[in-house]
Amino acid sequence: MAEETDLEIEETGGSKKKLIIIAAAVVILGGVAAFFLLSGGDEEEASLEEEATAVQEDLSEQNSAEMGSALYVAMPRPFVFNVPGASRDRIVQIKVQLLVRGDVNEEVAKKHIPLIEGTLLSVFSTTTADELSTSAGKETLRLTALDKVQAAMEGVEGSKVIERVLFTGFVMQ
Secondary structure, three states, rough: OOHHHHHHHHHHHHHHHHHHHHHHHHHHHHHEEEEEEHHHHHHHHHHHHHHHHHHHHHHHOOOOOOOOOOEEEEEOOOOEEEEOOOOOEEEEEEEEEEEEHHHHHHHHHHOOHHHHHHHHHHHHHOOOHHOOHHHHHEEEEEEEEHHHHHHHHHHHHHHOEEEEEEEEEEEOO
16 A cells, blocks of 8 residues: 555656646746747837937938037127117117027128128117117017027028027117
């Protein structure tokens, strides 16, 4: 009987071993299958990410002006002009710089300085001393100047080129 008992234990242990081996094989096969399924998705995601990066690079090349670093183009001389006032006429001197994005826009702005100066002079000549005596009036003049310069540049170059008009010096006597 001792022999029979030993056999039963061995058979029970053998079937447990077989069951463990089968379970391990199923787990390993499942893991391998999951790896291949998930790694295929990673390749698709990676290719989508590469594609998105390529599209962004194309857009950045096309919009390098908007995405470029900020550069400042100084007008070669200050604007000096007379403005009418309520009590008397005043002389105003404004130093102007233009904010552009990218080297290309900097070169375009420098090329069209006479057009920009003429546009700014026409805007400045429409103001009065009373308007320029307040900060709100100066800001309105700056924004109007920006709109007119951008419109002029868009008419000539097909793009706005100038991002901001900055008054770096302002004197009214």
